Amino acid sequence: MFPHQDAKPGARPLRTRITELLDIEYPILAGGLMWLSDARYVAALARAGAMAFITPRSFDGPEAYRAALRDCSRMAGDRPFGVNITQSRRAAENAMVAAWIDMALEHGVRCFETVGPSPERLIAQIHAGGAKAIHKSAFVEHALKAEQAGADAVALVGAEAGGHPGTNKLPSFLCGALALQRLTVPMALGGGIGDGRQIAAALALGADAVVMGTRFLVSEEIWAHENYKRHLVEQPAEASTLAMRASGNPWRVLDNATVREIERLEQHGARHYAEFGALATGRLGRDHCYRQGDWNTGLLSMGPAIGFADAIEPAASIVARLMAQATQAASRLASMATPVPAVSADAALASRL
Ligand SMILES: Cc1cc2nc3c(=O)[nH]c(=O)nc-3n(C[C@H](O)[C@H](O)[C@H](O)COP(=O)(O)O)c2cc1C
Structure with missing residues (x-):
């Protein structure tokens, strides 16, 4: 049985080093979503037993970000939630990074x-504040470097990942x-995952x-326009x-x-x-698609896992379905691993005659 609302603390059918490290019920990290992972969405996933991440860059200034942290704490209750710190290659765009971490720690x-x-x-700042760092990258070598740099866990995303898979x-x-x-260190695997059987496969x-x-x-709690979400539900992989x-910085999009x-x-x-002007900015998609439902305008991060999105529903229902599929697949695998009874040489010979 899986909950359709809040996950019950302690219900950990697939317990892993990451569920223990982060004190979450299920081995599901909902990676940061630029413009979209706000307090309501992140708290919904926290209550559903997963871990999601607020994206500070999505907010109009530090006060709006601070308000999102406050709202998310209130809405998540006692369940933990995270913050995504995406560093730009352009140093000027990282001026607020240390402050974002401090505010989140507070x-x-x-x-x-x-x-x-x-x-x-x-990682040093995060550890000094008593928190854990999961470093996400698209290359095995970068994951290994992050491990050396002290990351508590790494997330590795392949070429199928929505957004910037590198x-x-x-x-x-x-x-x-x-x-x-x-x-x-423990690893979370991502890119193209949209069905619980893939979760079991990743754990296997x-x-x-x-x-x-x-x-x-397509979560109900994603604030993007309903027309966009309806369009997504109809999309194949x-x-x-x-x-x-x-x-040199490709972008996986609709x-x-x-x-x-x-x-x-x-x-x-x-x-x-x-050289592409406004066309290649995330703001175009935010203003025209997320706010107004025009899915033909803007580069809209999305990957082939959209092929699994078949309904607009609460994030908790999606998590519940994923976990039901994952545990079923894990049980199937476990039953296949049951030792086959030893067959005596005589019986084996008899069966061949
Ligand atoms: C709409 C959208 C926005 C994203 N924005 C960010 C972001 O700001 N920072 C980040 O680290 N990853 C971002 N990602 C990547 C996700 O956190 C995650 O790594 C990726 O979606 C996993 O692959 P999948 O889309 O195949 O599930 C974004 C992905 C999507 C779909």
Whole structure:
């Protein structure tokens, strides 16, 4: 039986090093979603037994971010929630990073999803505040470096991941298996995961959790326009594409008119983000699609896991379905591992005659 509302603390059917590290019920991390993972969404996942992450960059200034932390603490009750710290390659855009971490610590946040280059300083600050750092990357080598830098766990996302999977072209489960040959800290695996059977598969591989984004885009608690969510429910797994390939920082998004306009400009030689103007900014999608429902405008982060999104429903219902599928698949695997009764040489010979 799985809850359709709040997960009951202590109900841990698939217990892992990450569920223990973060004190969560289920091995599901809902990675930060730029513009979308606000207090309501993050708290809904916390209450459902997963861990989600507020994205400070989504807010208009520190006061709005602080208010989101306060609201999320209240709405999550006693369940833990996290903050995503995505570092930009442009130093000027990281000016607030240390302050964002401090504010989160003041509001009781005990887990951070860090992303981007050189996380050492962030990890030191997070540890000094008594919290845990999970560093997310798209390359096995970067995950290993994060482990050396002191990350408590790593999240590895393959080429299927919605958003910015980096230039890594390898699929998630291949990256995960390669990483697990060398990692010692717990690992969450992500990219293209939208069904509970994949959660069981990731755990069977040796991962301690999954990280998911796209599948939760159709949660009732996601504030984006209803027309966009209805459109997403109808999309097959093939509906995503990789935009901005020539830039060196590709972006996995919903295939739409903006993607085709970007491709047209690339054919005319445009390469860098600045050359595409407003077209390649997240704000375009926020203003036209998330706010107004026009899913043809903006680069809208999304991956092939959208093929599993079949209804707009509360995040807790999605988590409950995922966990029911995962435990069923894990039981199937466990039953296959039951030792086959030894067959005597005589009986084996008789069966062949
Ligand atoms: C709409 C959307 C926005 C995202 N924004 C961010 C972000 O701001 N920072 C980040 O680290 N990851 C971001 N991601 C990536 C997710 O946190 C997660 O790693 C990814 O979605 C997992 O792959 P999946 O989409 O195949 O489930 C975003 C993903 C989506 C779908």
